[in-house]
Amino acid sequence: MSFGDYMLFIVSAILVNNILLAKFLGNCPFLGVSKRMDTATGMSMAVIFVMVMAGMITWLVQYYILVPLNIEYLQTIAFILVIAALVQLVEIVMAKSLPALYRALGIFLPLITTNCAVLGVAIININEEYDFVDTLVFSLASALGYSLALILFAGIRERFMLIKMPKAFQGTSIGLVVAGFLALAFSGFAGLVGGH
Amino acid sequence: MSIAKEFTKGLWEIIPPFRLVLGLCPTLAVTTSAENGMGMGLATTFVLVCSNLLVSLLRKIIPSKVRIAAYVVIIASFVVIVELMMQAYTFPLYQALGIFIPLIVVNCIILGRAEAFAGKNGPVASIADGLGVGLGFTISLAVLGAFREILGSGTLWGQGLFWEGFEPFTFMVRAPGAFVALGLFLAAINLISAKLEDRKRRAQS
Numbered sequence: 001m002s003f004g005d006y007m008l009f010i011v012s013a014i015l016v017n018n019i020l021l022a023k024f025l026g027n028c029p030f031l032g033v034s035k036r037m038d039t040a041t042g043m044s045m046a047v048i049f050v051m052v053m054a055g056m057i058t059w060l061v062q063y064y065i066l067v068p069l070n071i072e073y074l075q076t077i078a079f080i081l082v083i084a085a086l087v088q089l090v091e092i093v094m095a096k097s098l099p100a101l102y103r104a105l106g107i108f109l110p111l112i113t114t115n116c117a118v119l120g121v122a123i124i125n126i127n128e129e130y131d132f133v134d135t136l137v138f139s140l141a142s143a144l145g146y147s148l149a150l151i152l153f154a155g156i157r158e159r160f161m162l163i164k165m166p167k168a169f170q171g172t173s174i175g176l177v178v179a180g181f182l183a184l185a186f187s188g189f190a191g192l193v194g195g196h
Numbered sequence: 197m198s199i200a201k202e203f204t205k206g207l208w209e210i211i212p213p214f215r216l217v218l219g220l221c222p223t224l225a226v227t228t229s230a231e232n233g234m235g236m237g238l239a240t241t242f243v244l245v246c247s248n249l250l251v252s253l254l255r256k257i258i259p260s261k262v263r264i265a266a267y268v269v270i271i272a273s274f275v276v277i278v279e280l281m282m283q284a285y286t287f288p289l290y291q292a293l294g295i296f297i298p299l300i301v302v303n304c305i306i307l308g309r310a311e312a313f314a315g316k317n318g319p320v321a322s323i324a325d326g327l328g329v330g331l332g333f334t335i336s337l338a339v340l341g342a343f344r345e346i347l348g349s350g351t352l353w354g355q356g357l358f359w360e361g362f363e364p365f366t367f368m369v370r371a372p373g374a375f376v377a378l379g380l381f382l383a384a385i386n387l388i389s390a391k392l393e394d395r396k397r398r399a400q401s
Contacts, residue, residue, distance in 0.1 A: 022371050024225035028218060028304055073280065076298040077272040084268060113268075116221050116302040123295055168387040169379075172217050176379030183372035 006137060013141035016190055019117055020149040021183035026117030030150055031175055033108070040154030044147030046108040048140070050090065051118050054083050055139030058122040059132060079122050084113045117146055153182055199324045206328025207335070213378075214336060214385045216329075218304040222296045223337060224374040230353055233341025235289045237334025239282065239297065241327070243274045244306050248326035251314040258315075267310045268301070275300045305333060344368045344377050 001009070019025050026047075033039045058079050066072050091109045094102040112118060121142050125135045156178055165174060210216045213223045222240070227233040250270050251258075258266045279297050282290040290297065300306070309329055314322040345351055348369030350358045367373045 021375075024221050024371070024374065025299075027220040027224060031217070031220065073276065076276050076279065076301055077269065080268055080272050080301050084265060114302045114304055114307060116299045119302050120295060120299055123298055127295070166383075168383040168390065170386075173379050173382035173386060176375045176382060178379075180372045180375030180379060183375055187370070187372060 009137060010141040011192060013138055014145040014148060015186060016192060018145045018149055018186050019142045020146050021186045025120035026115045026146060029111055029115050031172055034150060034154040034157050037154050037158055040150050042104055043108045044150050046112055047146050048143040050087060050112050051121055051143040052139045054086055054118050054122055055125055055135050057086060058082055059125055059135045062126050079119055083118055087113050149182065153179060199321060202321050202324040203328040206325065206332040211332040211336060212305050212329060214382055216305065218308055219333065221299065222303060224378060225296055226293055227337055227341040227344055227374065228369045229345040230338050230342035232292050233337035234334060236293055236296065237337040239278050240300055240303060240333055241330025242278055243271060243300050244309060244330040245323055245326035246274045247271045247306055248309055248314040248322040249319055251310045252317060252319045252322035255315050263315065267307055271306050272301045305329065340377060340381060344373060348373060
């Protein structure tokens with residue numbers, strides 16, 4: 001791909017096919033940690049870090065272990081184990097060598113194992129037959145898109161405290177409706193990347 | 197608690213994803229039609245019942261420190277089974293649900309039930325719990341799917357419902373509609389349970 005293709009690819013992954021709002025991956029933490037801005041930022045950082053690492057490692061696992069041994073049907077098990085092990089490893093290494101970052105991301109790291117966006121991106125990379133560079137770019141762009149949506153949403157949600165709303169809508173319910181409007185706003189970017 | 201109670205609690209008391217707000221990704225993504233919603237629900241139920249049974253049988257053998265990893269491996273194995281079975285027998289549904297079949301592995305409902313229930317209770321109760329929660333999830337997804345399908349494409353189970361020239365509200369089958377529809381459903385459930393509690397309280401006094 002040329003440079004222009006890559007730019008288009010990145011914009012498409014961040015804005016048009018946003019992993020959270022258009023592909024519906026990683027919604028549990030999206031609603032769970034978006035009540036406050038600082039937790040949303042912490043989660044975003046952790047997702048960017050783990051998603052890129054996981055994307056690369058699962059790609060290597062797929063093409064250097066599963067395909068040569070002809071056991072592609074074990075993809076799901078292999079990937080989730082890789083991600084779980086990776087998260088654990090990152091946690092241990094980070095606690096030793098980057099204590100400041102560890103304190104900031106600490107509680108979000110274990111949560112990421114069950115964040116379906118990470119496994120989802122790993123599977124999309126394989127399904128779309130991306131090569132290694134594509135995988136790297138796509139994982140990073142998806143993670144950035146995830147962070148963008150999460151931080152924007154947390155910004156909106158923080159202001160909920162200031163308004164009066166019907167009791168039935170309080171909490172997750174209004175959160176989902178607002179996420180719907182955010183998704184609507186993002187779908188406005190659809191015209192940017194032709195024909196989607 | 198009796199076995200029947202374990203079963204029925206999944207249908208209203210903790211019905212996912214409305215009461216137990218977990219497993220939102222498949223809920224939002226596959227409920228574009230009642231059929232897809234139900235297919236997803238049934239696949240999840242199968243994995244949930246099997247993993248609950250196995251977790252419950254192995255609960256005394258699995259060391260508690262590595263239990264989450266063990267649960268994930270158990271769940272992943274059943275997901276692979278479902279994936280292969282669906283590829284063989286219900287290929288169109290498999291294609292419609294796409295990436296969300298392997299993603300049943302990270303559906304927090306299943307891991308949540310393994311951790312909160314099956315790891316502490318006997319196999320029969322765990323099967324009842326898995327069936328109840330799974331069927332609750334299936335019903336929720338089918339109802340939500342039907343709601344979105346009727347409004348968004350004007351059909352139910354692929355059958356046209358309205359007169360010719362009916363203009364469907366396509367917003368509902370697109371991505372933003374998923375969030376809004378689920379939000380409205382949650383609000384409705386909150387409202388109903390508040391009313392029910394109110395009535396119970398009044399009946400007591």
